[in-house]
Amino acid sequence: MTRVLLVHPQFPQPEIIAQAAAEIQRGGLVAFPTETVYGLGANALDAAAVARIFEAKGRPADDPLIVHLASADDLPQVTRSLPSIALELARSFWPGALTLILPRGAAVSLSVTAGLETTAVRVPAHPVALALLRAAGVPIAAPSANRFGRASPTTAQHVLSDLGGRIDLLLDGGPATIGVESTVLDVTRTPPVILRPGGVAREVLEALIGAVALRGEAGPVSAPTPQISPGLLDKHYAPRAELILCASPTPASTLEKMGQLARKFLEEGKKVGLLIADQDRQFFAGLPALIFPLGPADDLAQVARNLFAGMRKLDEQGAEVILARGFGRQGLGLAIDDRLRRAASRVVE
Numbered sequence: 001m002t003r004v005l006l007v008h009p010q011f012p013q014p015e016i017i018a019q020a021a022a023e024i025q026r027g028g029l030v031a032f033p034t035e036t037v038y039g040l041g042a043n044a045l046d047a048a049a050v051a052r053i054f055e056a057k058g059r060p061a062d063d064p065l066i067v068h069l070a071s072a073d074d075l076p077q078v079t080r081s082l083p084s085i086a087l088e089l090a091r092s093f094w095p096g097a098l099t100l101i102l103p104r105g106a107a108v109s110l111s112v113t114a115g116l117e118t119t120a121v122r123v124p125a126h127p128v129a130l131a132l133l134r135a136a137g138v139p140i141a142a143p144s145a146n147r148f149g150r151a152s153p154t155t156a157q158h159v160l161s162d163l164g165g166r167i168d169l170l171l172d173g174g175p176a177t178i179g180v181e182s183t184v185l186d187v188t189r190t191p192p193v194i195l196r197p198g199g200v201a202r203e204v205l206e207a208l209i210g211a212v213a214l215r216g217e218a219g220p221v222s223a224p225t226p227q228i229s230p231g232l233l234d235k236h237y238a239p240r241a242e243l244i245l246c247a248s249p250t251p252a253s254t255l256e257k258m259g260q261l262a263r264k265f266l267e268e269g270k271k272v273g274l275l276i277a278d279q280d281r282q283f284f285a286g287l288p289a290l291i292f293p294l295g296p297a298d299d300l301a302q303v304a305r306n307l308f309a310g311m312r313k314l315d316e317q318g319a320e321v322i323l324a325r326g327f328g329r330q331g332l333g334l335a336i337d338d339r340l341r342r343a344a345s346r347v348v349e
């Protein structure tokens, strides 16, 4: 049985937070809203509780978790040393959608880090997440609260549909505001390496600390990374339907390609879903397809916020093929592009 408690997203009620904190302290699993996506939390210092996270998600044990803190002041609890660049980043971006890879402190269970000598750490900005962390008084290990390989949850409904009955408590604090996960930045390397693009854009990091490498990207600032991050598995964040990403050089050629593919699949009798920008609606008017507009193409914050909900919605509506358009790789576009590519079984350029 999963208890669901409604909580005010801005001013979380202390008596509700106290129940969730008690659940964490007794080794339970609590799903809670963060500004990026919903997290599935357990006491990061309790190996048995952490093991339950992997079980509930169906997540392989070699995928490390992010440790969440109430404040950067708690860093000494979870890391044995702090590169100076980490402090600078923490000061500028915490609380917020940036996860730092740091040398692991002895108190963090190796089951959290999947045996690695580094640990991922983040101070979330969501008032509910912060209140829970403060009340629990322990660091909370929390991956995204979805079944492994599925799209991350941006609403409590998404969490229930993936994990209902498998977790103790769900705090429903409304939809996540950013909608894609945090940027994972490895600051144990020089230059730092983005292992997973996310809510804090590469350009924004570079404005503060200079060149930042992107995992897998060739070029003078690219750096190899030793371990696989599960967010970086080729197939991840996937809807059940086959997803095809259409990312031609121009918006016009992308729409042309999507239209061709949509007509081909419709002729084959397939149920087709379209993940598009608001202004593309006109182009597909009259086509008997399921349509999910993600927002204006130049409002990437809105597109990011709606992305996972769109994948889930088209799945629910029974789409057999989902055609998604690309939104470029500037700013939040990089994270959107990353999630679409991982969800896609093929990319049409």
Ligand code: TXA
Residues within 6 Å of the ligand: 034, 036, 037, 038, 039, 040, 063, 064, 065, 066, 099, 101, 113, 116, 118, 119, 120, 122, 124, 142, 143, 144, 145, 180, 181, 182, 183, 184, 195, 196, 227, 228, 229, 230, 231, 232
């Ligand atoms: O926004 C987020 O980051 C959300 C919310 C709940 O905070 N959490 C999240 O966790 O997305 P998860 O487990 O779905 O993704 C964690 C990512 C994975 O790609 C994992 O490989 C990487 O962080 N990671 C964790 N520890 C790591 C480590 N020590 N070294 C390299 N990558 C690590």
Ligand code: MG
Residues within 6 Å of the ligand: 143, 144, 152, 231
């Ligand atoms: Mg995840």
